[in-house]
Amino acid sequence: DQQVKQNSPSLSVQEGRISILNCDYTNSMFDYFLWYKKYPAEGPTFLISISSIKDKNEDGRFTVFLNKSAKHLSLHIVPSQPGDSAVYFCAASPFLTNAGKSTFGDGTTLTVKP
Amino acid sequence: NAGVTQTPKFQVLKTGQSMTLQCAQDMNHEYMSWYRQDPGMGLRLIHYSVGAGITDQGEVPNGYNVSRSTTEDFPLRLLSAAPSQTSVYFCASSETGGGSTEAFFGQGTRLTVV
Numbered sequence: 001d002q003q004v005k006q007n008s009p010s011l012s013v014q015e016g017r018i019s020i021l022n023c024d025y026t027n028s029m030f031d032y033f034l035w036y037k038k039y040p041a042e043g044p045t046f047l048i049s050i051s052s053i054k055d056k057n058e059d060g061r062f063t064v065f066l067n068k069s070a071k072h073l074s075l076h077i078v079p080s081q082p083g084d085s086a087v088y089f090c091a092a093s094p095f096l097t098n099a100g101k102s103t104f105g106d107g108t109t110l111t112v113k114p
Numbered sequence: 115n116a117g118v119t120q121t122p123k124f125q126v127l128k129t130g131q132s133m134t135l136q137c138a139q140d141m142n143h144e145y146m147s148w149y150r151q152d153p154g155m156g157l158r159l160i161h162y163s164v165g166a167g168i169t170d171q172g173e174v175p176n177g178y179n180v181s182r183s184t185t186e187d188f189p190l191r192l193l194s195a196a197p198s199q200t201s202v203y204f205c206a207s208s209e210t211g212g213g214s215t216e217a218f219f220g221q222g223t224r225l226t227v228v
Contacts, residue, residue, distance in 0.1 A: 042221055043118070043222050046217065101147060104158070
């Protein structure tokens, strides 16, 4: 049973518009959530995170929203830029578990068209 | 800082051969981990280490060994390569502690077993 699910394998948006990437989880023990961005032939790089004590975290163009009751989080990118085109992974870890031991979703490939 | 360095970047093995994937980090991180990524899937944890001399199994440990003799290095050994181990392998490091830290990833090793 997959504990972290990204149900949209791909998403295409126009430059300047909003990109919304979604992630659902099933494990109630997950307490900390991260988004990673991955370009081809590179390793994932950390983008933004959120703790379960918050429902929103913002960093520049990137905002992550957490709905604990629905076990759902989303990443908003506004405005989207062509350089944002990459694979985005949602990851989760339980309370007091190191982020190096996260459970990952399968990723969503974002394409931002100029 | 080089961050997390993985060698080699590419490798082709014959079934039954053994090899070691190297991983080194220069950030003085205590926590290191190995993931594999299969096509269209997320990263799955193979083994992790919370410090020199301490290792433990992740989600998919079978067919792999690890050791951690120094803080900097965390090699992954394939004992007898099988085609099912064809994958991209990522090493990651993160600061010690539970919960809220990001993981830093290497560029990956693309392994093909024929």
